Each structure stands twice: as C-alpha cells, then as structure tokens.
Amino acid sequence: MPPQSFSRLPGFRDFVPGELALRNHVFETWRRVATRYGFHEYDGPPLEPLGLYVEKSGAEIVGQLYNFDDKGGRRVALRPEMTPTLARILAERSRGMPKPIRWFSLPQLFRYERSQRGRLREHFQLNVDIVGESGVAADAEVLAVAVDAVRGLGLGEDDFVARVNDRRLVTRVLTAVGVAADRHADCLAVIDKAGRAGPDATGASLRALGLDAGAGDTLGSLIADGTWEHMKQRFADVPAVLEAMRPLAEHRAILDAMGLGGYVQFDFTVVRGLAYYTGIVFELFDRAGELRAICGGGRYDRLLELVGGEPLPAVGFGMGDVVLTELLRDRALVPAEAPACDCYIVWVGDEERTLGMSVGHRLRESGCRVMYSLRSQGLGKQLKAANRAGAAYAVIIGPDEAASASATVRDLRTGAQDTRSLESLIEHGPGGDRATSLGSGTGPPSRGGRAERKAT
RNA sequence: GUGGGCGUAGCUCAGUCGGUUAGAGCGCCGGAUUGUGGUUCCGGAGGUCGCCGGUUCGAAUCCGGUCGCCCACCCCA
Known part of the structure; x- marks a missing residue:
C-alpha cells in the first residue's frame, strides 16, 4: 500500500507561524480592548448538548450544526455560536453574581456550511456581553467595545462603519404604515435582504406580502433612504414612532460623547436575521462594501429566561476573525513578523x-x-x-x-x-544594557508594514 | 442544498486547434567564501499537470465522473 495522504478538511485552517502570529495579534488586541472596558474573560466547552441549539436557535443554525452521538449515546454538537453557552452558564450561576455581568470570550466556533470568502466551517469570535442591565447605556457600551476592537487593529472611520437600528422601532413603523402584526416577521425578512435584492425585487416582495400601495411605497422609500432625518420627517405626526426613536437618539448621543459618533450610522434595513433580538441591533461593515459583516449584535432581553435562568436583560455581539483578517490584509495592516531571536x-x-x-x-x-x-x-x-x-x-x-x-x-x-x-x-547581555530581550515591537501596526517584511 | 468559474513546482503563473526530455520568476538547498552576514554570480533539488475513468497510435491539453478552491443564491462572523 502506498502511504495515504491526508489533506486539511474543507473550511478548516492550518495556522503556520506567520498566520498564527496574525491571529495572536488580533486576539491580543481584542483582549486588550475588552479588558480596558472592564470585561472578564470566560470560556466554555466546545461540545454542548445538541438540544441547547435545537430548541433555541432557528432552523438556519440547526442545519449547519456539526452534531453526532457520543459513545454514551448523548446527542452532542460543536458550538456554532457562543450565546447559548453563555446563557446556559448564567442560567446556572447568575443569581449570586453582582449585576451587570460583563463577560467576554474568544471561542472557536463550528458551522457546517459551504465555505467562501469570509465564511469557513470554523472561526474564532470575540463575544462581548453585558447581562443584567436594560438601559441604553449598556447598548452603547457594547457597541463602543466592538468599534474599539476594530480600531485597535489600525482601522479607522474610512475603513468601517457600524449600522444601527432598533427592532422596536421597525415594529412601530410597520404598524404605523398599516402592516398587520402577523405580517411583521415576513416584512422584516424583506427589509433585511433589501440591500442585496435591489428596489424592484423588494417592491415586488412587499406587494407579494399583500401590503397596499401606500404602505409599500412608504417602506420602499425608507429602505431607499433610511436616514434619521427622513424618518423624523416622515413620521413627524406619528407619536408612536417618534417615541420609539428615542432610545436610538440617546444611544447615538452617548457614542458621540465618546467620540465614536463617526463610526455609527442609522440604517433602517439592519434588522438581523434571528429571532432573539428585542431592541437595538447593529452590524459592522467595511465601508467599501466588499466584504461580509465583520460583526453583528444587539439586545436580547428574553434569552436567559428561555434557557431556564432568571429573567435578565442582555446585550452583546460576536465579531469573527475571518472577515476582519481579510480586511487587515487588504489595508496592509498586518504587522511584520517579529524576530524570534535576539x-x-x-x-x-x-x-x-x-x-x-x-x-x-x-x-x-x-x-x-x-x-x-x-x-x-x-x-x-x-x-x-x-x-x-x-x-x-x-x-x-x-x-x-x-x-x-x-x-x-x-x-x-x-x-x-x-x-x-x-x-x-x-x-x-549582548546589547550591554540587559534590555535587548524585552519590550520589542509592541507598538501599533502601521500601514504598509506588511509587504516589506522580506526587505532582507 | 442550487447555479457558474477554476485546479500545472513550496508560492505566483506561462504552456492546450492532442505530439515525444512540461517551463519562468520568486522561494528552498549547495558552491564561489575554512575568522565576518545582507548584495552578486554559478549550480542543484523539487511535478503521478487535483484524483479516477474514457476517447486516441499518443492526453497537462478532448470527454465523463469525483474531490477541492473561488463566486453567486441562502444566510451570517
């Protein structure tokens, strides 16, 4: 028999030293930023009971699960996301903890899907959550962490933007334009994909939902021009909508005060796919629009209760390493590999x-x-x-x-x-000052620092 | 899961109206250089042309299948 050759499983990565150095650079930045905001790092098992996902996550995630029966007959799955693990841990132990709980984690996650640019079957995520605080300041705080986690890698206002919306606001708008409550979920799906589908297809989809012409036109115009000013004008005489705009206004004011307002943009089409979000939601994108979402998150006030814990409001996000790393490569923000020898x-x-x-x-x-x-x-x-x-x-x-x-x-x-x-x-020491072995190359990366690596 | 594109050296790629020993650049190894590096010059190794099968006197080249990668749909990190 000739020797058998084994290749890497599709959608999985090898991290040879140069690539691991980049991964570590991202991890170190994430940890530095999260720690700076007073978050504590936690982790959980990569393998969880299958039911943890089947019952809570939608059919989407379940279809992408890496699951199997273990030797004890337990139905198990590799974790596809971190939030259920967090919810499970807190369901058991949150009662004695001072609130709010500020935790972060850097889990490796697994989803069996067809891989393409920015999407693999395995990736690492920065997960940051505040649990036990319902005020909008927590929403702003969490978004600030997300923005700083990306800024810390050298990306700026020209490179990425946080698009923000509020599920409650969208609901009020749908009601205001006369969409029946049982049509809201379908409508959200249409709004969510409006950016990809284009105005014509979106209009057709809205008509297919049975919206009358007036409602369809209003939604269409909000999708085409979903700016804050436009919203205010359009609903100036609808108190229910104006009231629902208040949390986002406060949210924005906090981020402005932090000096991060330039990274934040209201966007009526950001509603996010899955069900458990209950309030402000957001996604981070590269400004050039070439890549997939860098980060997604929002408020999920019901989830902990659903998993059997005490009812606690929560807000958090997941930021993946794959898209972010692609963006760093595109912008020449990959730091040169540090020498391993003095x-x-x-x-x-x-x-x-x-x-x-x-x-x-x-x-x-x-x-x-x-x-x-x-x-x-x-x-x-x-x-x-x-x-x-x-x-x-x-x-x-x-x-x-x-x-x-x-x-x-x-x-x-x-x-x-x-x-x-x-x-x-x-x-x-060889330098005569005993300092040659310490403190080398910990500064921030500079643009153009990548390709010049082999200047020798 | 559906549709499309692409798989040639470690990397980036050239080479196909089917033709005999499959090429380049970079990288790697060695030498010039037995007490002084980066440059330069010279040499070398490295390929079942993704895999399996078919057509043919002959296949990297044509055909079928398969696997992998990329793109779009779907959805998301």
Whole structure:
C-alpha cells in the first residue's frame, strides 16, 4: 500500500507561524480592548448538548450544526455560536453574581456550511456581553467595545462603519404604515435582504406580502433612504414612532460623547436575521462594501429566561476573525513578523562549540532569546543564519576568544563589533544594557508594514 | 442544498486547434567564501499537470465522473 495522504478538511485552517502570529495579534488586541472596558474573560466547552441549539436557535443554525452521538449515546454538537453557552452558564450561576455581568470570550466556533470568502466551517469570535442591565447605556457600551476592537487593529472611520437600528422601532413603523402584526416577521425578512435584492425585487416582495400601495411605497422609500432625518420627517405626526426613536437618539448621543459618533450610522434595513433580538441591533461593515459583516449584535432581553435562568436583560455581539483578517490584509495592516531571536552564537571551530552553547544557555537564563547553528558550518554561513533569524547581535567565539574567556559581539545592524569578557557579556547581555530581550515591537501596526517584511 | 468559474513546482503563473526530455520568476538547498552576514554570480533539488475513468497510435491539453478552491443564491462572523 502506498502511504495515504491526508489533506486539511474543507473550511478548516492550518495556522503556520506567520498566520498564527496574525491571529495572536488580533486576539491580543481584542483582549486588550475588552479588558480596558472592564470585561472578564470566560470560556466554555466546545461540545454542548445538541438540544441547547435545537430548541433555541432557528432552523438556519440547526442545519449547519456539526452534531453526532457520543459513545454514551448523548446527542452532542460543536458550538456554532457562543450565546447559548453563555446563557446556559448564567442560567446556572447568575443569581449570586453582582449585576451587570460583563463577560467576554474568544471561542472557536463550528458551522457546517459551504465555505467562501469570509465564511469557513470554523472561526474564532470575540463575544462581548453585558447581562443584567436594560438601559441604553449598556447598548452603547457594547457597541463602543466592538468599534474599539476594530480600531485597535489600525482601522479607522474610512475603513468601517457600524449600522444601527432598533427592532422596536421597525415594529412601530410597520404598524404605523398599516402592516398587520402577523405580517411583521415576513416584512422584516424583506427589509433585511433589501440591500442585496435591489428596489424592484423588494417592491415586488412587499406587494407579494399583500401590503397596499401606500404602505409599500412608504417602506420602499425608507429602505431607499433610511436616514434619521427622513424618518423624523416622515413620521413627524406619528407619536408612536417618534417615541420609539428615542432610545436610538440617546444611544447615538452617548457614542458621540465618546467620540465614536463617526463610526455609527442609522440604517433602517439592519434588522438581523434571528429571532432573539428585542431592541437595538447593529452590524459592522467595511465601508467599501466588499466584504461580509465583520460583526453583528444587539439586545436580547428574553434569552436567559428561555434557557431556564432568571429573567435578565442582555446585550452583546460576536465579531469573527475571518472577515476582519481579510480586511487587515487588504489595508496592509498586518504587522511584520517579529524576530524570534535576539542573539546568535557563532563559533569558529567545533572546539568552541561547548563553550558557545554554555554561554548561550546562560544568556537564555537571563531572558535573552538565543539561537545557534545545530551543525558544523563556516563562519559566513553562521552569520547568514544569524541575519536571517533576525538577531540583533552575533556573539562570535573562536580560539582567540576561548583562550581569553571573551567573545566578540557584533551588532548585526551597524556591523560594529567589540570584544568583551564572557562574564561581562552574560551579566549585561549582548546589547550591554540587559534590555535587548524585552519590550520589542509592541507598538501599533502601521500601514504598509506588511509587504516589506522580506526587505532582507 | 442550487447555479457558474477554476485546479500545472513550496508560492505566483506561462504552456492546450492532442505530439515525444512540461517551463519562468520568486522561494528552498549547495558552491564561489575554512575568522565576518545582507548584495552578486554559478549550480542543484523539487511535478503521478487535483484524483479516477474514457476517447486516441499518443492526453497537462478532448470527454465523463469525483474531490477541492473561488463566486453567486441562502444566510451570517
């Protein structure tokens, strides 16, 4: 039998060091931002009882579940989203917790769907939720985290926007234009896909729902021009609608005060697909409109109760790594890979090898990242390897140095070199200041920092 | 799940009215260079042309199937 070859499962990713570095960069930014807002990180199992999703999530999610029966006959599924896990955890333990609960997580999620750009069968998400606070300040706070999580990666107002709406407002508008309550869900679906379907198809869909011409025209014009001002004018004499606009006005005022108003835009067509949202909803998109949603979220005040917990209002979002990473690549915001080595030990002949490894190890014990050649090589080869490893210094040990318990330290950037005692080298580090091993490259990424990676 | 496009070296791709040893650039390895790197020059390795089958004297090239990737629908991170 010839050896069998195994390829990666479709929709799954390998993270070789360069790609893992980018993933870690995103994760670190997410954690830094969420922590800055006072959120605590949690996690749960990647495998959950199938019922947790079947009962609560819609048929959409259930059709995409990775599920199977385990050896104990339990029906289980890989988690397709984090919110049910959060709800399950809190249903059990929220009663004793001070409210509001501010939690975030970076779960890997799984959905069996056909993969395409921005959509895989596995992805990581930043999930941020505030549970136990119904005020609109919590909605604004959560959206601010989402915006800052993206801003922290170097993207700005020109790159992305949060489109915001309120489920309650849409309901009031539908009622105001005369749509029967039992038609609301269908209407939401039409509004949701209006941007993709275009005005003609949308008009046809609305007529197919049996809306009269007046209602259809009003909705059509709101979809075509769903600005805040337009809404105010159109419903100036409908108190029910004006009242329903108040939470969003306050929401916007808070974000303006935070200096994030430029990232927020009212959009009547953002209603979001699934059922559990009850109030303000939002999605983050790239401004160019080339990619799928970066992030989606909103208020879900009923969910915890539905899962058997105490009735607690909640608001949160999920932000996926796949689309966001594509956007970073497009905008050249992927930071150059940091070198893994501070100091490369070079020995002239095999006789100096044990001394070199001894010095190298003592430098490592003081925190310096040290590499050296694992086989016999000429000096030129070793320096070449040092250069490629990104080392700032080469420590050269030959017969002369060995005889005098010293080493030649070469600054690989400037080419300057001097000879000093091994004792001094180990005590002060190759840079002479003991600082070479710490604090390198933690600044924010700069544009154009990607392609130049192989400047060597 | 439905429809369309595309699969040639590690990467980006060229090569098809069917023709004998399948190419380039980059990357990788080695040498020039046995006490001094980045440049340059020279050399080398690496391919069952996604896979299976069919047509043919002959298939990377044509046909069928299959798998994978991409795009659209659907929906969403």
